[in-house]
Amino acid sequence: MGVDGVTRRPDAPPAKGFLARLPVAVRRELLGRGRRCRYEPGERLLLEGGTDTHVVLLTSGFVKVTNNVEGVEALVAIRGAGDIVGEAAALAEQPRMASVTACGVVIGHLVTAEAFRHVxxxxxxxxxxxxxxVAERLRWANQRRADFVAYPAEVRVARVLVEIAGTYGRQADDGSVVIDVPLSQPELATMIGAAEATVHKALRALRDDRLIRSGYRRIDVLDxxxxxxMAHEPPDLTA
Structure with a gap:
C-alpha cells in the first residue's frame, strides 16, 4: 500500500458518489480521520478473503472490484472518486468479499473500522x-442477474455500458461520452455472464451501428x- 505521508487532510469532495452525498461537516470529519494514500496502477487496495477491516474513501481515480471464480478474476463493479470501498468488512467484521485494484493512480483516505463506526x-x-x-449496490447486482435471464448478450453489454458511461463517463466536444475506466473484453464478459467471443460479437455489432467506438481497453459511446x-433504458432528459 502506498502512503504518501499526508495525514488528516480533508480534501475537497468529488462531484458525486458517497462522499458528495454526505453532509459537509460529516464528510470533513470522516476524511480527517483517515490516512491519505496513493495507490499505483495495478496495486491492490483490498484483497478478497483478507481479514483487515478498514475502509477506503476514494477521492481521485478509478478502481475495479473483482471476485475470484474458479481461478478466473471476474469484474463485478467499478468504483470512482467519491465512492467508498471496504465498508462491508468494517461493519460485519468478516473477511473481504472482493478484491479492489487501482486502475491508474488512485488517491484515497484509509479509515480504520473503529473510526468509521465511531463517525x-x-x-x-x-x-x-x-x-x-449497500442497498443500491445489491440492487445493481440483482439487476445484472435479472438481465442475464431477460436480455440477449448484445443488450446486456449495452445496459452495462450505459450504466458505466452515466456514472464514470465524461462528455467530449463531439457529443460522445468517453469511458475513462480501461475495460477489456474478458472483463465485460464476466460482468454480463457471457463468453468472451459473445462479447466480441456484441461489441462489433454496436460498432457497426455506430453506437460505440472501441480500441484496446477503451470504449467511447458515440450516440x-x-x-x-438499445439497452431498453428511457432517454436521458438531462442530456
Missing amino acids: LGRHPDAARLVTTT PQALRR
Whole structure:
C-alpha cells in the first residue's frame, strides 16, 4: 500500500458518489480521520478473503472490484472518486468479499473500522447513507442477474455500458461520452455472464451501428441516446 505521508487532510469532495452525498461537516470529519494514500496502477487496495477491516474513501481515480471464480478474476463493479470501498468488512467484521485494484493512480483516505463506526454512531444520517449505498449496490447486482435471464448478450453489454458511461463517463466536444475506466473484453464478459467471443460479437455489432467506438481497453459511446434505446433504458432528459 502506498502512503504518501499526508495525514488528516480533508480534501475537497468529488462531484458525486458517497462522499458528495454526505453532509459537509460529516464528510470533513470522516476524511480527517483517515490516512491519505496513493495507490499505483495495478496495486491492490483490498484483497478478497483478507481479514483487515478498514475502509477506503476514494477521492481521485478509478478502481475495479473483482471476485475470484474458479481461478478466473471476474469484474463485478467499478468504483470512482467519491465512492467508498471496504465498508462491508468494517461493519460485519468478516473477511473481504472482493478484491479492489487501482486502475491508474488512485488517491484515497484509509479509515480504520473503529473510526468509521465511531463517525456512523455520532451521525445517523451518515449511517443511513451507508445502508442506502449497500442497498443500491445489491440492487445493481440483482439487476445484472435479472438481465442475464431477460436480455440477449448484445443488450446486456449495452445496459452495462450505459450504466458505466452515466456514472464514470465524461462528455467530449463531439457529443460522445468517453469511458475513462480501461475495460477489456474478458472483463465485460464476466460482468454480463457471457463468453468472451459473445462479447466480441456484441461489441462489433454496436460498432457497426455506430453506437460505440472501441480500441484496446477503451470504449467511447458515440450516440448515448441510441445506446440507451438499445439497452431498453428511457432517454436521458438531462442530456
